[in-house]
Amino acid sequence: SYELTQPPSVSVSPGQTASIPCSGDKLGDKYASWYQQKPGQSPVLVIYQDNKRPSGIPERFSGSNSGNTATLTISGTQAMDEADYYCQAWDSSTVVFGGGTKLTVL
Amino acid sequence: QVTLRESGPALVKPTQTLTLTCTFSGFSLTTREMCVSWIRQPPGKALEWLALIDWDDDKYYSTSLKTRLTISKDTSKNQVVLTVTNVDPVDTATYYCARIIGGSSGWPDYWGQGTLVTVSS
Numbered sequence: 001s002y003e004l005t006q007p008p009s010v011s012v013s014p015g016q017t018a019s020i021p022c023s024g025d026k027l028g029d030k031y032a033s034w035y036q037q038k039p040g041q042s043p044v045l046v047i048y049q050d051n052k053r054p055s056g057i058p059e060r061f062s063g064s065n066s067g068n069t070a071t072l073t074i075s076g077t078q079a080m081d082e083a084d085y086y087c088q089a090w091d092s093s094t095v096v097f098g099g100g101t102k103l104t105v106l
Numbered sequence: 107q108v109t110l111r112e113s114g115p116a117l118v119k120p121t122q123t124l125t126l127t128c129t130f131s132g133f134s135l136t137t138r139e140m141c142v143s144w145i146r147q148p149p150g151k152a153l154e155w156l157a158l159i160d161w162d163d164d165k166y167y168s169t170s171l172k173t174r175l176t177i178s179k180d181t182s183k184n185q186v187v188l189t190v191t192n193v194d195p196v197d198t199a200t201y202y203c204a205r206i207i208g209g210s211s212g213w214p215d216y217w218g219q220g221t222l223v224t225v226s227s
């Protein structure tokens with residue numbers, strides 16, 4: 001079955017840029033989406049179709065997808081961005097989530 | 107305004123069948139490329155996709171769980187139901203329903219608040 005791999009954790013200083021990778025076989029041939037989940041809350045869509053932001057998501061969130069890796073980038077990271085982040089794609093008519101990355105803003 | 111709300115038992119015994127209902131508003135599951143999906147999250151663990159039903163009544167299931175899952179919809183009630191048979195303590199999780207827009211290559215854009223289900227004797 002298809003797998004999406006994310007690092008368990010990423011740390012960033014406030015105001016710096018955080019990059020969270022998500023890797024999968026030929027992931028660049030598929031659309032990737034990203035979700036932010038804070039403790040005790042439901043996931044929130046932050047990026048869809050590789051690089052589109054839903055209404056209400058700050059411009060500091062951006063995405064890219066090429067080759068085997070999709071990347072979520074948060075520019076000017078703020079303390080409020082500390083959360084778990086999950087990537088998601090489709091493969092063979094099934095939805096696949098990555099294992100999640102805990103972003104710590106130090 | 108799109109909303110989804112999950113409902114079902116908080117506690118289920120091993121080997122029983124779990125039935126969860128997603129009641130939604132703000133969209134119609136008869137609209138082309140609209141879907142509703144079930145996703146779960148064991149305590150402290152990652153999201154796991156379970157099943158999806160689309161506007162055309164096509165159904166898609168997790169490969170690893172498909173023998174135990176059944177998804178159905180009642181468009182007149184704006185509800186989607188998921189049944190999980192022969193539950194085990196490893197099925198303990200928060201179960202979410204989510205709207206997926208874009209058909210069978212789309213993305214969950216609205217999520218319910220989730221319902222915690224514990225499997226224990």
